[in-house]
Amino acid sequence: MSTVIKTDGLTKRFPRVTALDRLTVEVQPGVVGLVGANGAGKSTLIKILLGLSPATEGTGQVLGLDIATEGPAIRERVGYMPEHDCLPPDVSATEFVVHMARMSGLPAAAARERTADILRHVGLYEERYRPMGGYSTGMKQRVKLAQALVHDPQLVLLDEPTNGLDPVGRDDMLALIRRVHSDFGISVLVTTHLLGELERTCDHLVVIDGGRLLRSSSTASFTEATQLLAVEVTDAEETVRERLSTAGLSVRADGPRLLLVEIAGEDTYDTVRDTVAELGLGLVRLEQRRHRVAEIFADDSAGHIGSQATQATPATEATHAAQADGPDDIHTGGVPDGTAV
Amino acid sequence: MALPSEVQSGVIHDIGYRNYTGPRLGRSYATRSLYTQSLRAAYGLGRSGKSKVLPMLVLAAMGLPAVVVVAVVVITDLKSLPMDFTQYLTSFGLFPEIFLAAQAPVLLSRDLRHHIVPLYFSRPITRGDYVRAKFAAMASALMLLMTLPMAVLYLGSLLAGLPFGTSTVHLLYGLAAAALYALLYAALGLLIAAATPRRGFGVAAIMGMLVISSVIATFVLGLNGGLRHDPVESANWAATLSPATLVDGLVNQVFGLVTAPQVLHAPGPLAAFVFAAEIAVLVAGSYGLLLRRYRNV
Numbered sequence: 001m002s003t004v005i006k007t008d009g010l011t012k013r014f015p016r017v018t019a020l021d022r023l024t025v026e027v028q029p030g031v032v033g034l035v036g037a038n039g040a041g042k043s044t045l046i047k048i049l050l051g052l053s054p055a056t057e058g059t060g061q062v063l064g065l066d067i068a069t070e071g072p073a074i075r076e077r078v079g080y081m082p083e084h085d086c087l088p089p090d091v092s093a094t095e096f097v098v099h100m101a102r103m104s105g106l107p108a109a110a111a112r113e114r115t116a117d118i119l120r121h122v123g124l125y126e127e128r129y130r131p132m133g134g135y136s137t138g139m140k141q142r143v144k145l146a147q148a149l150v151h152d153p154q155l156v157l158l159d160e161p162t163n164g165l166d167p168v169g170r171d172d173m174l175a176l177i178r179r180v181h182s183d184f185g186i187s188v189l190v191t192t193h194l195l196g197e198l199e200r201t202c203d204h205l206v207v208i209d210g211g212r213l214l215r216s217s218s219t220a221s222f223t224e225a226t227q228l229l230a231v232e233v234t235d236a237e238e239t240v241r242e243r244l245s246t247a248g249l250s251v252r253a254d255g256p257r258l259l260l261v262e263i264a265g266e267d268t269y270d271t272v273r274d275t276v277a278e279l280g281l282g283l284v285r286l287e288q289r290r291h292r293v294a295e296i297f298a299d300d301s302a303g304h305i306g307s308q309a310t311q312a313t314p315a316t317e318a319t320h321a322a323q324a325d326g327p328d329d330i331h332t333g334g335v336p337d338g339t340a341v
Numbered sequence: 342m343a344l345p346s347e348v349q350s351g352v353i354h355d356i357g358y359r360n361y362t363g364p365r366l367g368r369s370y371a372t373r374s375l376y377t378q379s380l381r382a383a384y385g386l387g388r389s390g391k392s393k394v395l396p397m398l399v400l401a402a403m404g405l406p407a408v409v410v411v412a413v414v415v416i417t418d419l420k421s422l423p424m425d426f427t428q429y430l431t432s433f434g435l436f437p438e439i440f441l442a443a444q445a446p447v448l449l450s451r452d453l454r455h456h457i458v459p460l461y462f463s464r465p466i467t468r469g470d471y472v473r474a475k476f477a478a479m480a481s482a483l484m485l486l487m488t489l490p491m492a493v494l495y496l497g498s499l500l501a502g503l504p505f506g507t508s509t510v511h512l513l514y515g516l517a518a519a520a521l522y523a524l525l526y527a528a529l530g531l532l533i534a535a536a537t538p539r540r541g542f543g544v545a546a547i548m549g550m551l552v553i554s555s556v557i558a559t560f561v562l563g564l565n566g567g568l569r570h571d572p573v574e575s576a577n578w579a580a581t582l583s584p585a586t587l588v589d590g591l592v593n594q595v596f597g598l599v600t601a602p603q604v605l606h607a608p609g610p611l612a613a614f615v616f617a618a619e620i621a622v623l624v625a626g627s628y629g630l631l632l633r634r635y636r637n638v
Contacts, residue, residue, distance in 0.1 A: 050463050072465045076365055080463035086456045090389040102374035103464045105365040114361060121358060131389055147460070152361035184358040 004029055004155055004187045005049060009058035012044050012211075019044040021211040022058065027189065031181045033202035033219070034191040041211040042191040043083070046157050050075055063154055076105060079148035079156040079186075083163060086144060089133025093124055093143045096132065097150050104151035114150050121184075122146045122176060138169040145176065149186065156180065158190040162197060174201045199223060228289040229261040230254070231272055234282035243275045260289065372470040375461070379478035383444045395443050400486060403436040407490035411497025422498055422508075426491050426515025427598060430522065431589050433490070437522060438551045438585070440486055441479075445530035446543030448475050453538040458635070468635045476628065479527040487519035518592040525584050525620055528627035535634045551584065558583035562605075577608045581619055591616040 005027035012020040019041045036042050047053040049062050051071020060067040062074045087096060094115055101111035119128050122142040127135070132143060141161060148156050161177065162170045174197055180186050192198055198205060198219070205222055207214040215222075233240055237257045244251045249271065250262040261272060269286070276283045378387065384400070385393030410424060424432065452458045461471055491512060498508045533550065534543040558579050562568060567576030580590035586605060593599050594607040594616075607613040 052462055072368055072467070075463060076367070076465050078463075080460070082456065082459055082463075084456050086460045088451060088455045088457060090392060091387065095387055099374070099378050100460070100464070102378075103371045103461060103466065105367050105371055105465060106361070107364060107366060110361065110363050117359065151365070185360070 002028065003061070003064070004032075005060070005062055005189065007058065007060040010045075010048065010055050010060050011057040012041075012048060012053070013056045019211050020048070020055070023208065023211065023213050024058075025206055025213055025216050027187075027206065028204065029181075029187045030203040031177065031188045031190065031201055033198035033205045034189055034208070035193070035195060035198060035205055036191075036208040037193060040208050042208065043159060044211075045208070046080070046159060046189075046191070049157065050078065050080060076151075077154050079151065079153035081144045081148040081156065081158045081161060083159040083191075085140065087132045087135075087140055090131050092130060093119060093128040093132055093135075093139075093146070097143065097147050100147040101150040106151055111150070114152070115146075118146045118150045119143075121179075122149075123172075137164045138166075138172070141165060141169070141173060142176075145173075145180075149180065149184070153186060155187045155189065158188060160192055161190060162192065162194065170197065177201055223290050226289045227263045229263050229268065229272065230285060230287050230289050231259045231261055231276075231283070232285035233257055233259070233276055234284060236279065236281060239279060240275060240281070243279070244272065247271050247275065257284070263288070368465045368467070368470060371464060371466045372474050375466065375471065375474040376478050376481075379448050379475055380481050382447060383478060383482035392447070396440065399436050399440045399443075400489065403433055403486055404489045404493060406433060407493035407497070411493060411500070414497060414501045414503075419501070421503060422494060422511075425598065426494060426511050427518045427589075427592050427596070429490060429494060430487055430515065430518055431585075434522075434585050434589075437483055437486055437526060438548070441483060441526045441530040442544050442547040442551070444482065445479055445527075445534040445547060446537075446540040448479055449531055449534040450538055450540045450543045453535070454540070469632060472628070472631050472635055476527055476531060476631070479531055480523040483523040483526055484519055487522065488516065491515045491519065514592065514596045514598070517596075518588060521588045521592065521620060522585075524624050525588060528624040528631075529584060532627040532631050532634075535631055554583035555585055558586045572602050574602075574608045577606055578612065580605055580607070581616065584623070587616055587620060591620065 003026055005025070007023055007025050010020055010023040011018070023041075023045070034042050034045070044053070048055050049060065049067060051062075051067050051074050054068065063077055065074045065077075067074065097115040097119060098108075098111045101115055102108065106114065119125075122145050124139060124142050124146070127139060132140065135143070141164075145158070145161065148158070158177065162173050165173055177188055177190060178201055181188050190198070190202065199222070202219050204216070204218050206216045231240070234257065237253065237259055241251050241253065241259055244259070244261060249264060249268060252260050254260045261268065272286060273283070381387050384396045407429065410422065410429075413419070414422060430437075452461075458471070462468065466474075495508060495512045499505065529550065530547050533546045537543050537546070558581075561582060562576050562579035565576035565579060566573035567579060577590060580586035590605050590607045591613060593604055594609075594613045598604065599606045607616045
């Protein structure tokens with residue numbers, strides 16, 4: 001199976017909003033991040049991919065099965081971990097996961113065996129026999145992942161799996177998600193609004209905004225090196241900037257005491273070093289800039305608004321402005337990556 | 342560095358992930374699994390110990406009087422059961438009602454409250470399968486509750502040497518009545534339970550519906566002279582106002598169990614037809630609304 005997910009002009013219109021707008025995307029096996037702000041259409045896309053909600057226009061295939069006509073067959077081969085809490089508190093993890101395995105068509109004996117296996121793989125041991133009402137958020141997320149994996153799907157759709165986890169729990173969950181692909185051989189589509197964690201976990205990123213595809217490419221291409229040099233000095237960055245400009249370099253300021261210098265050639269490094277030394281300043285940092293995934297929201301969405309000026313409301317513009325401010329977090333007012341919730 | 346769990350127990354070995362190559366039994370199997378799980382859940386099985394208390398108490402309360410009746414029949418050597426099967430269901434009709442009010446929300450409100458419904462629909466079953474499994478489970482649970490005492494009565498009457506034919510026929514009448522109660526109660530109870538994710542509201546609303554409708558039915562019956570020594574025949578129409586009296590009235594008329602004019606019954610064959618039609622409309626209508634309720638979950 002080469003292509004895991006393929007959509008062609010997928011559109012979903014609700015009476016008042018267009019949740020997906022002619023989305024055409026192809027996803028290969030691996031760990032794929034689906035990135036977008038809240039309301040960008042991630043959950044709508046997952047619902048359509050599961051065959052639960054019909055698309056207004058366009059077609060799509062999951063594991064080579066048509067989403068419009070082969071929903072039940074897709075749902076047998078795909079696992080889904082919802083964003084929200086979905087665990088009855090008065091039932092044990094074992095009881096719950098066995099039931100969900102049977103709901104996927106596994107015979108009773110196989111359901112019990114695979115439940116024992118998968119709960120061990122996600123890291124739940126003795127506590128699996130206790131009612132889930134007493135579980136921590138981290139344990140609950142593990143059970144939710146386990147129920148999505150118990151029937152050995154070919155693809156899992158994980159909706160915000162790191163929501164509500166502390167930094168350690170988040171790292172554990174991300175490591176587990178990598179293992180789902182590398183050790184279990186299951187392809188993963190994972191949604192999040194936190195970009196930093198996706199850079200580390202995913203092979204490929206699909207970025208959507210306002211129901212439109214912004215970009216779909218490998219994570220490496222998002223983070224490849226740029227032709228920019230970040231120069232951080234201890235003081236007097238204005239003077240440095242003038243000197244460098246005089247030397248024929250293109251320079252712009254990027255925050256306090258931080259300058260971005262366009263690399264004209266090997267001697268650019270020398271010019272910067274000499275200039276700073278002549279002024280008697282300290283050179284804190286001199287490094288080639290890498291792209292960050294967050295930049296796509298600052299750059300591309302600005303262009304998107306420009307071309308769609310008539311449709312853009314003040315509210316969305318405000319959202320985009322906020323995105324540009326918070327580089328690691330598209331979700332306005334959310335928590336930056338790596339910070340405790 | 343070994344994993345902590347390996348150090349502690351010394352028996353857990355990571356044998357790696359194994360793929361599943363066995364059979365996948367599909368939609369109808371999944372629907373049956375949901376039915377079994379829901380039926381068990383209605384009696385608190387597979388759930389915490391606390392949740393078994395009420396259904397088991399109701400089951401005992403429904404069954405124990407039958408044991409007493411049988412004991413009386415055997416000891417005093419009666420020639421017939423002091424209480425017919427259908428009469429037993431009417432007399433202890435409060436218990437199936439309590440059971441319905443307490444457990445219908447367990448089957449539906451709990452899934453809504455804890456957002457388990459979308460999880461089911463991400464699997465092979467459809468919305469229709471979900472409603473079918475839950476309805477069948479609720480009706481079966483009620484049926485089980487009412488069949489238990491009737492089985493005790495039947496075995497007891499055979500033990501006491503009562504005529505086999507009569508007992509069997511009347512048991513069948515009782516089972517038919519129980520099936521009607523189960524279908525009607527399940528349909529109404531589940532419809533109300535599906536309206537709220539809060540269990541408490543569901544319990545109160547279902548109990549309220551059953552109690553208030555039955556009070557109104559009795560009130561209207563009395564106003565029209567149905568409670569006098571020589572009851573007015575047409576007063577029996579009041580039975581259409583409440584689910585319990587509706588089934589009772591229909592069964593008594595159709596099976597010829599009207600031994601005295603005071604026994605509630607559908608007044609005449611046409612009325613029997615109307616009673617039956619009302620039950621059918623209520624069951625089908627509630628089921629249809631239930632399907633609609635889940636169409637957009």
